[in-house]
Amino acid sequence: MPRIVTVAAAQMGPIQKADDRASVVSRMLALMEMAHARGADFIVYPELALTTFFPRWHYEDRAEADIWFERDMPNAATKPLFDRARALGMGLSLGYAELTPDGHHFNSSVLVDREGKLVGLYRKIHLPGHVEFDPERTHQHLEKRYFEPGDLGFPVWRTMGGLFGMCICNDRRWPETYREMGLQGVEMIVLGFNTPSVNSQRAAEGLEERLFHHRLSLQAGAYQNATWVVAVAKAGVEDGHHLMGGTLIVDPDGHIVAELPGEDDGVLVHACDLDATRFGKETIFDFKRHRRIEHYGRITSQVGVIEPA
């Protein structure tokens, strides 16, 4: 019997600075209804799904940015989302800024099963950008200012009949991300992203090049670990800054099986057979037969480049 997960990648258009959580959650509920009507049993929302991409704003006092963080998940604002998903029998993943009871800040996402149980928490590990205001950039990208690097690794959870993992945005460019989960047998990786359509350090790069790198990283990660990858954008123009689209689903052979055009709210639904991961995992990427960890030492023993003499 094939193990089908009918996933909905729920792209969100821009969220403006003035938009409150309630208005955002009502958009997310509308996307959930669309996804359910199209047969989805698992819905994935973007990174920082509840707010604008605030790391583009520089707050001299970092504590002022705490208005963008959630102290609980679910909380009063997001509970309708969790309740409705459970009522519809849908699993759920969404990204948000997490402020812990002991005062730590993370760029996080949760995984909730079809019975409404919070199964997994992921905290973004590869934070891009910088800590201090950088006058050289076309726009700021202060993730390293407002978040700490995730402290939970890249877990994989057995839920909804398969093996699921999460990562967030810039994590998708790093092969270590996929491999950590591949080594736990992951069958579907879900992630959200807020990716400026302009490289803040190379404005000439252009949107097409940004989308190319996005697709390339997702496709290689899927192929080289024989896993489904579901990537969901927050897109469009937020407070005058353009975020790219590119919501898409990659199969375990590395092919993009569906991609959502445009930069507005919308769902991309695809029935994913988790058993389609078996062939790759059992042949060319049968890690047990082929990996040679005795020659991978630099990957975990050194952070930066050490050139030969």
Next chain:
Amino acid sequence: MPRIVTVAAAQMGPIQKADDRASVVSRMLALMEMAHARGADFIVYPELALTTFFPRWHYEDRAEADIWFERDMPNAATKPLFDRARALGMGLSLGYAELTPDGHHFNSSVLVDREGKLVGLYRKIHLPGHVEFDPERTHQHLEKRYFEPGDLGFPVWRTMGGLFGMCICNDRRWPETYREMGLQGVEMIVLGFNTPSVNSQRAAEGLEERLFHHRLSLQAGAYQNATWVVAVAKAGVEDGHHLMGGTLIVDPDGHIVAELPGEDDGVLVHACDLDATRFGKETIFDFKRHRRIEHYGRITSQVGVIEPA
């Protein structure tokens, strides 16, 4: 001053079982002259450039396969190649089956600088295929029978004005390969391959899919490490078995800048600016700022998959 390496990817058409080394070397010399005429100062030949892809043949007595191995490099057969390269002021890389004085067998490649000095030796680490005759396969792929896994890691050498690394064929599908060299600042990775155009365990896969995975792996490795990648095929029909082409050059942004059509002897020449690697290495893939080795532990501590409970 830009640091330009004008590289020639010297694709070779098929080598039949009956072809002797001298006839093969004369073809390689002809390719070298073509490359030189087009301005190349570095020429890269395929994996197992001197012989047919013999791991498709099953020898009950493994020692019988020793006829395909070289005891020295250069040796009498290949010396004309090394001599001519030095006379032309060209660097050189070629793949061959290596039999060491103490009886070890490797699938190897060498790197020779423009003064004819043997700078580097690489021994293939990710051996695909199997050890014993497999009646289930459409054809045999006995690399694990005839070779030991390489024992030299993935070194990077400072030569010809840049930082160069090598890998071979199936190594290119493994992100660990590129990352090991990326962590040494590699600016150009060269590799040869002999890739059957039919997946021996999934005949329906087809040539286009094989080429897709080939390109995807090379492009992702180049982008994610901001390095040039030069991949050179032995192609065409060898003793009734079809090897795919796909000789190509990838820039440090992950774009294929040149690809050779067809499956015959031919050279693909491209002037590669090694400084084009700087932007990626200093921004999004500035490893020192962004890598988080504390979360990569599985990559070196476990070989195969360990699923969650």
